[in-house]
Amino acid sequence: MINLKKLDENVNINVISKKQNLNNNCNNIDNEEEEKRVIKSFTISKKNIKKLDKYINENKGLGKLTRSDIINFLIEKYL
Amino acid sequence: MKGKIIAVGNFKGGVGKSLISYLLYKHFSDSYGLIQSDLDVISDNILHIADFDDFKSKKDEIREILNNKNLIIDTGGFYDDLQNYFFKKSNLIVIPLFLDNLSIKRTFLFLKFLNTLNVNSKKLIVINKYNKEQEDIKTEFINYTKENYGITDFFTLNNYKSFEKVINTDINLIEQNKKNKILYKNAVLQLQQLNNKIKGLLK
Numbered sequence: 421m422i423n424l425k426k427l428d429e430n431v432n433i434n435v436i437s438k439k440q441n442l443n444n445n446c447n448n449i450d451n452e453e454e455e456k457r458v459i460k461s462f463t464i465s466k467k468n469i470k471k472l473d474k475y476i477n478e479n480k481g482l483g484k485l486t487r488s489d490i491i492n493f494l495i496e497k498y499l
Numbered sequence: 500m501k502g503k504i505i506a507v508g509n510f511k512g513g514v515g516k517s518l519i520s521y522l523l524y525k526h527f528s529d530s531y532g533l534i535q536s537d538l539d540v541i542s543d544n545i546l547h548i549a550d551f552d553d554f555k556s557k558k559d560e561i562r563e564i565l566n567n568k569n570l571i572i573d574t575g576g577f578y579d580d581l582q583n584y585f586f587k588k589s590n591l592i593v594i595p596l597f598l599d600n601l602s603i604k605r606t607f608l609f610l611k612f613l614n615t616l617n618v619n620s621k622k623l624i625v626i627n628k629y630n631k632e633q634e635d636i637k638t639e640f641i642n643y644t645k646e647n648y649g650i651t652d653f654f655t656l657n658n659y660k661s662f663e664k665v666i667n668t669d670i671n672l673i674e675q676n677k678k679n680k681i682l683y684k685n686a687v688l689q690l691q692q693l694n695n696k697i698k699g700l701l702k
Contacts, residue, residue, distance in 0.1 A: 421639075424643045433611045436612050
């Protein structure tokens with residue numbers, strides 16, 4: 421059975437404002453420097469940076485990654 | 500403007516925000532216009548908005564929709580001030596979710612977030628992809644959300660596969676075709692009930 425109270429208590433609202441600030445401040449991510457800046461601002465582990473690298477590389481060929489692509493990916497992984 | 504604004508949102512991806520937005524828009528097109536930020540659903544007459552500047556440049560088109568219809572905003576791709584703006588401006592926020600841990604957690608986060616924005620819009624939680632085995636958790640979730648977040652309106656969709664199929668099907672034609680009618684009857688019925696529920700909340 422899912423413990424709703426526990427799930428509710430583990431929610432950290434500050435994460436959202438952090439991500440929204442980031443999104444408001446960055447334009448389309450179309451170069452490596454911008455990617456690095458976004459990744460750095462999330463303070464994530466080396467293992468997960470590898471996952472993000474993989475995600476970016478896999479999607480690069482399909483066209484320009486937008487900021488919402490990156491943000492969505494980060495939110496899915498880290499929220 | 501006689502139209503109302505319906506924002507469809509949740510911080511959990513893949514719970515049916517775009518699907519629900521598009522199904523309502525497509526099958527009740529007399530009632531709704533649609534704004535999307537993603538380009539995953541390509542169709543005529545859907546207004547695509549990328550960011551605030553884009554939004555400002557399309558204000559006249561948005562007003563024109565609102566003169567005649569309600570406007571559904573699929574906030575799927577927005578994680579910024581524009582999303583917050585839509586939530587604040589909306590008359591109703593439709594919040595789809597699945598009844599799994601992560602989806603419920605993100606929904607709580609989303610509801611907390613709306614509280615921090617002081618969003619006073621009505622809220623409708625749509626429990627998507629429901630199956631009978633989830634009855635206990637559904638009841639518990641509804642009670643918990645009522646008690647802790649003051650949400651009073653819930654709707655259950657339990658025919659997910661059919662919804663995906665019905666996207667490209669004209670429900671008026673389903674009525675005329677016996678085989679299709681059986682296949683999609685439940686999906687169409689639920690969609691109509693959801694539309695009625697939304698209309699009721701917008702009154």
